[in-house]
Amino acid sequence: MKPMPSGPQRRILPGVRRGHLIGLIEARLGSNLFVRAIAEDDEDQIFVEREHLLRLIEFLRSDPDADLTLLVDITAIDFAGSTRAREDGSPLASPAMVVQAMALPDHRFEVVYRLRSPRLGYRVSVRVSVSGTDPVVPSLTAMFRGADWLERELWDLFGIYADGHPYLRRLLLYSGFEGHPLRKDYPTEKSQPLVPLRRGPHPADRVPPCDPRTTDEDP
C-alpha cells in the first residue's frame, strides 16, 4: 500500500501557540487594552471593554504576526439568574469563572468574538461584557462581511444591537416575532402572534431596520 501523503506542516499546533497572541498584544498595544487575558492551549481568551473592541479586532486582523483573518463566530451568553460563584465560597473551577465573578453585576451578557488564522493556526476568543440595560456592541461588518448575518442573529435571538450594522433586522425568526428567545427570561411556552402569509414580493415586505435606541418596537 502506498504511503499516505501528509499535508503541509506549517502551522503552529496547540500548546506551542499558548499565550502567543496575548504577548503580541501586550508588546504592540500595551497591556491596558484588555481587562484580563487567559492563555490556553486551544484558544486564548481576552476580556476587553466595549470601547476597545474595534481597535483590538482590527489589530488582530491586520497584524501579520497574528493574521486572524477568519471570523469564526460571534455569539453571546446570557448570565441572568446564573450563579457566578459558589455559595460556600470555595474556589471556582476555572480562571474564566473568576473573571465573570469580578464582572459588574449589571453586565448581563457576554458577547464572544472568535477569530483564527488559517495561515498561522492561532485562535482567540475576544469577550465583551454588556449590560442588560444597554445591550449594544460595535459592528464588525466593516472588517468582516460574515459579521452581517452573525450580528443579525445576535439581535434576533439575544436582542443585542450592533451599532453600525448597515441593515439590522431579524434573521432566523419572522418579522412580527415578539421577544428574543435565547435570553434566559424568555419562556419556552410563550405563544407568538399569528401573521398573515406573505405571497411574493410586496413593498410592505421590506422590513425597516431596527434601532432600539429610537423605538420600542421590534422589527
Add this chain to the structure above:
Amino acid sequence: MRSLFDFLPSADLPDAVDAPGAGATFDPPDDGDLIRPAFEEELERYGEDALAEAQTAGLAKHLLWTFGPEHRALPFLLQMRCEIEDDRLVTVDTEIGWLHQGLEKQLEGTPWDRAPALMQRLHPQNPCGYQLAFTLALERHFGIAHAVPRRAQLWRSVLAELSRIREHLHVVERLLLGHARRDHHRMIALAAQRILALLTHAGGTDDTPVATFGGLSRPLASSVARHIRTALTDAMGPVFTVVKAQSTNPALWPALRGRGTLERRTALSYGITGPTLRATGISDDIRQSDPYFSYAEFPPHVPVREAGDTLARLEIRLEEALASSELIEQLLLILEDEDGAWHIDGDAREPPPSPPPLPNGRSLTSVELAGGEFSILVESNGGDAPTRVRLRTPSFFLASALGQFLVGCRLDEVVPVLASLGLVGNEVDR
C-alpha cells in the same frame, strides 16, 4: 398572449441601472424599480391609450424574481429575491429561517448525556459527524478527551471519514445530475450507496450513536474492520473511474468551469471554511491545525485548488473522498489487530445510574466536517444541562455569501452553483 410590448412596439428600453458591484447585497432591492403589477390590472386601470403614451421611464428596469422558499431545485427551504437584467442576476437578497427549530434553546434544557442524539436534527440524513463532534465537546468539557482509548479514537476517525465520503458523494451526485454523462452520475450514486452500507455496518447510522461519551458504546470486532477494508475498494471503484475520466479530459464538465467563482479574500471575510475555502487556494483543515481523534497520528491529505469556481469545488470533493478512503484503509489495518480497551472505563463497564453534573466552566471544540468547520461552545454552571450551547455550522456562512456566488450568474447556472456548495438546511437555520 398579449404583452406590454404589443402596445409600445417602438418603445426604447430604459437605460440600464448601474448594477452594484459584486457582493453589494447589503441593501434589498428598491421597490421603486419593481416590475409593474399584473399587466391585466394595469390595462384595466389606465386603458389602452394611456399605456401607449406611458413614459418609458415608468417601465420596469429590472425583473424582480423571487426564488423559493419551496422549490425542487433548491437545496432546502430558502428564499432568494433577485433582480435580473437580461438573463443574469444583478442582486440577490437571501432570506432564511423557515427550518428554524430552536436547537440551541433545546440543548439548554436537555441533560448532557442525551444531547449528542439531538445532533441528528442538524443533518437527519448524515448525523454521524455531528454526533462525534458533540461527544468530543463533552469529553473536553469534562477534561477526559486525552484519556479516551486509542482503539475508540481510531474507530471514531473511521466513522468520521466514512461520513465525510458519504457527504461528498451526495453533493457530487446532485451536482453531476444534468451536467455530466449519465453513467458518471450513476457511478457516483452507486458509490454513495455502498459507502452508506459500510457506514451502517460500522454502526454510524444507528439511532443510538456507536461513539459514546468516553469511547464506544460497544466493541467493534476485528471482523468488522476487515469487512469494511475489503469492501471499501469496491465501493470507491466508481469514484476512481470518474476522477480518471475527468483528469484525462479536463473539458468533461464545461458547464461548471468559471461558474460561481469566489475569491480568496471574500471567502475569508465571510468566514467560509471547508472545500469552498480550499477551492480558493487556502489549505485550511481543522484536522491538521487542531488535530483530534487520530488525526495527529495520521494527518490527512488536504487537496487545494486555485480557481474558486464550481468545478474546483467538485474536484476537491472527489479528491477528498479518495484521500479519506486511503486514510480509512490505513486505520482499518491497525484496527484489525487492535485489541485494546474501547472505553475509558474498561471493557466490562456498566453505565452509571445517573450521569454526573457538568463541571463549571466553558469549552470550545472544533472539528472538520465535509462542509467545513463545525464548532461547539458549551457553557455550564454545575447542572445536568448546559446553560449555553452554541453551534457554529459551516453552511450558515456559505448561505450568508450566496450573493457573492450568484451575482453575475445566468439563471441556468444558479442550480449547479447552489448544488456545489453542499448546503445543509438544518445547519443554516438550526
